[in-house]
Amino acid sequence: MHTRVHEFSWPDRVVVGTIGLPGERTFYLQVRAGKQLVSIAMEKQQSAQLAEKIDEILDQLITVQGNPFSVPTGTPPELVDNDPLEAVQEQFRTGTMSLGWDPTTAQVVIEAYPITDDEFDSDDDDNDESFDEDGTKGSEMLLVRMPVGTARAFAMRTREIVGAGRPTCPLCGYPVDADGHICTLPEV
Template identity: 80%
Template structure:
C-alpha cells in the first residue's frame, strides 16, 4: 500500500508550538499552505534537536564562498512568527524524522513519520479493508523560513519550567523538593 505523503513545498507557515502548561505541554509541528493545515505531535527533545540541526545546516551553508544560497546569519524580521498555533487536530505522533538539504531549490527538507505501532501478531502487511494507510509529512522550507523556524522552536522549548539553581531539575508551579547529590 503506498504511503500518503502530506507535502508542503513552499509553506505559508511552519512553526513549533505547544498546548498546555509547562511541565505537561504537548509540542506540535504545524504547517500550513493556503487552507491546507496539518499538525503533528513531537517530543520536546525532538523539537530542540530539530532546531539545533537546522541551524547547523544553515551555518555550514553560509560559510560557502560567496554564500550562494543567501543564508541569513539571523532571523529576518519579516519572518518572525510569534502567533499561537492555529486549530490543532493531531494527524499523528512523530516517531522518526529526517532532515536534509535540497540544493536545487535551496530548501531545508524535513520528513516526519508516525510512531510505528508494532503488534506482536502483526506480520507487517496491510489489509485492504480497514487498514490504516502509512503516512508521512514532507516539508520544504527556504533558508529564511528555516532560520525563523529554528529560532522560534528554541524559544518555545526554552519557555518551559525553570531549572532549580541547586540541583538543575525542573521546578513545578506547585513547588519543588530539591534532591541535591550527596557529597
C-alpha cells in the first residue's frame, strides 16, 4: 500500500483553528508552505495535548547548557498568528500522532496519521477512504517540521483556541451551553 506524505519542512504557517460555535467546534491543524495547504481534523483533547507536549519539549531544551538551540522562553511577538484558518478542505481526521525533536535542524517534528478502520465504528457509512490509481486503498500522513520559535507560537495559539470554548459552570464544573445549563450539584 502506498502512503501519501504531506510534508512541510519549513512551513510558512502552522496553526490550530476551529470552525463552528463553542460546543460544536471542529478543530483543525492547518499547515501551509507556498501554495500547498493541508488541513486535518483533530479532537479538542488532541489539540490541547499537542500544545502541552510541545511546550514540555521546548522547556526541556532550554535547560541544555547554553541553550544551543536558541529556544525562546516565551512566544516571540513577531511569530504570533491570530488570523483565522484559510479555506479548509479536510484531508483526513487525525487518529495517531507522534511528536519529536530533530537536533540536526533544531525543529519540533509532528507526525499525524488518519483514524484507522479499527479506531472508529465500522457502521459509519460516510467513509472517506482514499484509493491509489490502481484501485487499492492508500494511506496518508502529515509530517510537519517547525523551528523552535514557531513551535512556541503554535503552542500558545493552540492553548488559546482550546480555552476559547464554552464557559465552565462555577458550581458543577461542566460546560455551559449558549441555550442554557442545568446544573447538577453533588449532594452534600
